[in-house]
Amino acid sequence: MGMRLFFSAGDPSGDLHASNLIRSLKQMAPECVARGFGGPRMAQAGLDQDFDLTQLAVVGITEVLPKLRDFFRLADDAEACFARGDVDAVVLVDFPGFNWHIAKRAKKYGLPVYYYLPPQIWAWGSWRVEKMRRWVDHVLCNLPFEEEWFTSHGVSATFVGHPFFDVVADSSLDQRFMKRWGTDERLQVAVLPGSRNHEVHRLWPLQLQIVRQLAVRFPDVEFLVAALKDSHAQWCREQMSSEDQHLPIQIFTGKTSEIIELADCALMKSGSVSLEMMARHTPAAVMYHVNQVTYFLAKMLVRCKSASLPNLIADETIMPEFLSHGSLRSRSARNSVLQATEEMSRLIGDPVYRKQQESRLVRLASEVAQPGASHRAASWIASQFSVVPMRKAA
Numbered sequence: 323m324g325m326r327l328f329f330s331a332g333d334p335s336g337d338l339h340a341s342n343l344i345r346s347l348k349q350m351a352p353e354c355v356a357r358g359f360g361g362p363r364m365a366q367a368g369l370d371q372d373f374d375l376t377q378l379a380v381v382g383i384t385e386v387l388p389k390l391r392d393f394f395r396l397a398d399d400a401e402a403c404f405a406r407g408d409v410d411a412v413v414l415v416d417f418p419g420f421n422w423h424i425a426k427r428a429k430k431y432g433l434p435v436y437y438y439l440p441p442q443i444w445a446w447g448s449w450r451v452e453k454m455r456r457w458v459d460h461v462l463c464n465l466p467f468e469e470e471w472f473t474s475h476g477v478s479a480t481f482v483g484h485p486f487f488d489v490v491a492d493s494s495l496d497q498r499f500m501k502r503w504g505t506d507e508r509l510q511v512a513v514l515p516g517s518r519n520h521e522v523h524r525l526w527p528l529q530l531q532i533v534r535q536l537a538v539r540f541p542d543v544e545f546l547v548a549a550l551k552d553s554h555a556q557w558c559r560e561q562m563s564s565e566d567q568h569l570p571i572q573i574f575t576g577k578t579s580e581i582i583e584l585a586d587c588a589l590m591k592s593g594s595v596s597l598e599m600m601a602r603h604t605p606a607a608v609m610y611h612v613n614q615v616t617y618f619l620a621k622m623l624v625r626c627k628s629a630s631l632p633n634l635i636a637d638e639t640i641m642p643e644f645l646s647h648g649s650l651r652s653r654s655a656r657n658s659v660l661q662a663t664e665e666m667s668r669l670i671g672d673p674v675y676r677k678q679q680e681s682r683l684v685r686l687a688s689e690v691a692q693p694g695a696s697h698r699a700a701s702w703i704a705s706q707f708s709v710v711p712m713r714k715a716a
Contacts, residue, residue, distance in 0.1 A: 329358040331415035332375040337361030339485040346700035401427040425457035483695035486597040491693035512585035548578040587669040605679035
């Protein structure tokens with residue numbers, strides 16, 4: 323059997339983690355061929371990219387609907403690849419709404435399907451486990467409790483760890499940036515508005531309100547904003563009024579890890595980057611804002627009490643969360659801003675509390691933040707093709 327793999331990853335984080343998986347696979351088996359849907363990082367790692375799926379990364383029913391035609395066209399393209407016999411197996415990475423269609427079409431042609439970074443169906447929409455049983459041959463789990471959950475529901479699964487810890491362990495921080503912006507003279511607060519356009523557009527206006535209030539209460543604090551793209555950074559700047567230009571806000575692109583490492587605490591969006599917060603022991607308050615439709619659907623479907631992975635892993639609130647919904651001027655949004663401002667004020671103004679939160683993250687990280695997920699996942703996939711790993715991925 324060959325080792326021609328079709329990848330499908332649509333989120334920026336999935337693009338990052340799939341790229342490391344591809345590198346590990348190619349180090350173990352240089353003859354491995356990877357093609358399919360991914361992002362720029364996967365292309366750099368050696369993916370023969372059929373389409374940059376990260377361009378279509380959206381969350382929520384109302385955001386998905388306008389892009390349905392694009393998604394179905396891509397699913398048709400993938401099925402044509404499967405029908406021609408161009409690949410030997412399919413590797414799905416997160417992005418479940420679309421990847422269910424890829425899995426279903428792959429099984430029509432008898433292709434084995436492996437799910438890396440599986441959807442959190444234990445948290446909401448647990449009926450989707452039937453799709454896992456029907457269309458996915460094996461799940462490569464990333465959270466400690468997932469393997470037992472999947473296997474108890476009749477899905478073959480193996481715990482490999484979370485690849486975010488590989489990113490933290492392997493990342494080389496920009497030392498010039500660290501030296502330029504590192505300081506012991508004042509507290510620094512990281513602000514993470516998100517990695518998708520709609521996240522930034524929803525969260526940054528709320529975060530900016532909070533920063534304005536904190537800057538008045540704590541005039542010596544500096545705010546370091548971590549934007550993923552230049553377009554995000556520019557949009558954030560454009561939302562700032564003439565009065566805001568005097569605030570101690572610095573906006574950077576591509577320096578998320580450095581900013582998390584430098585910061586004493588953080589105001590962040592919900593997402594897997596919370597694992598990097600945990601690994602770097604940076605206390606944080608978590609915000610997320612959704613439209614009204616998504617909010618009411620979530621109330622009916624979500625079965626877990628937290629959205630942040632460190633809180634789920636610890637089964638307690640280590641990073642307080644503040645959810646809002648509706649318009650950015652809704653009562654929900656105002657309350658979220660008020661509550662998050664108070665939490666950030668406590669993190670900034672109470673060093674004992676901040677140290678307590680940091681210590682809780684240190685303990686949790688020591689238990690679960692183990693690197694090597696990319697290598698373990700690649701080893702498992704390679705073993706399905708009788709490939710003996712050449713060496714451990716660097």
